[in-house]
Amino acid sequence: MSAKADVGLAKEASRQILAGGSAGLVEICLMHPLDVVKTRFQIQRDATDPNSYRSLGHSFRMIFQTEGLFGFYKGILPPILVETPKRAVKFFTFEQYKKLLGSVSLSPALQPSTMSYARHIIKKEGLGLQGLNKGFTATLGRHGVFNMVYFGFYHNVKNMIPVNKDPTLEFVRKFGIGLLSGTMASVINIPFDVAKSRIQGPQPVPGQIKYRTCFKTMATVYQEEGILALYKGLLPKIMRLGPGGAVMLLVYEYSYSWLQENW
Numbered sequence: 001m002s003a004k005a006d007v008g009l010a011k012e013a014s015r016q017i018l019a020g021g022s023a024g025l026v027e028i029c030l031m032h033p034l035d036v037v038k039t040r041f042q043i044q045r046d047a048t049d050p051n052s053y054r055s056l057g058h059s060f061r062m063i064f065q066t067e068g069l070f071g072f073y074k075g076i077l078p079p080i081l082v083e084t085p086k087r088a089v090k091f092f093t094f095e096q097y098k099k100l101l102g103s104v105s106l107s108p109a110l111q112p113s114t115m116s117y118a119r120h121i122i123k124k125e126g127l128g129l130q131g132l133n134k135g136f137t138a139t140l141g142r143h144g145v146f147n148m149v150y151f152g153f154y155h156n157v158k159n160m161i162p163v164n165k166d167p168t169l170e171f172v173r174k175f176g177i178g179l180l181s182g183t184m185a186s187v188i189n190i191p192f193d194v195a196k197s198r199i200q201g202p203q204p205v206p207g208q209i210k211y212r213t214c215f216k217t218m219a220t221v222y223q224e225e226g227i228l229a230l231y232k233g234l235l236p237k238i239m240r241l242g243p244g245g246a247v248m249l250l251v252y253e254y255s256y257s258w259l260q261e262n263w
Helices: 003-043 056-067 069-073 077-104 114-125 136-160 167-200 214-225 227-231 234-262
Strands: none
Touching (some): 056 069, 136 167
8 A cells, every 4th residue: 555545544534434423523512501401311310310301391490490500510510521432433434334344245520520430430439340440340331222224214314314415404304314323223222222321310319229231221111110111211312412413424424524625
């Protein structure tokens, strides 16, 4: 392979990583409040829970009244630090797999700080699956299922619907496909999301670990609370990852196109 080809490959990879990181950062900043609401729904067990929210509107009002505007941005620093580079790698990997398979055929709300909280978890519970890596299996399942549906649906449907020459209609086409991709992936992977929230969230009885593993947690939630409990937080999740998925794909595609033309 020539030096010129190597430079071209490196530049193309850099474009994909920059565009993917930008897409992830924009999506997180816009949609994080809905992620906070979704998690609050998932960790509450029943109507007697002191943190219980009666509806989506009630949850927004309660968070705003008790925690202020910054309450909707609690915990945003870890997603920015983790998801921005992760989504950069995600889009880069997607592009590489696409080629491969194609050839085959801060505020008080941020306190305590991320690092101090991480140190606290490590000191108290260690680095293992009951410590800093608590909920690893559920997180892996959540992301694996989501990305499989999200990218699979988007790539295939995008190729089926012809590109529109009108810029506005083309924007609508891409947004619509991204919205459907994010919505479908959210509906299919939410039981893993509920399990992750239960494992990582506060346990029902202090000092006793009730939710330990992904599939056992799903089974426990189903047996004690019914099938609908595995879909708690679905509405805010769809509201976040439906439009959020569309925003992420649009930012990626347009920033990637801009980088191709200007860099």
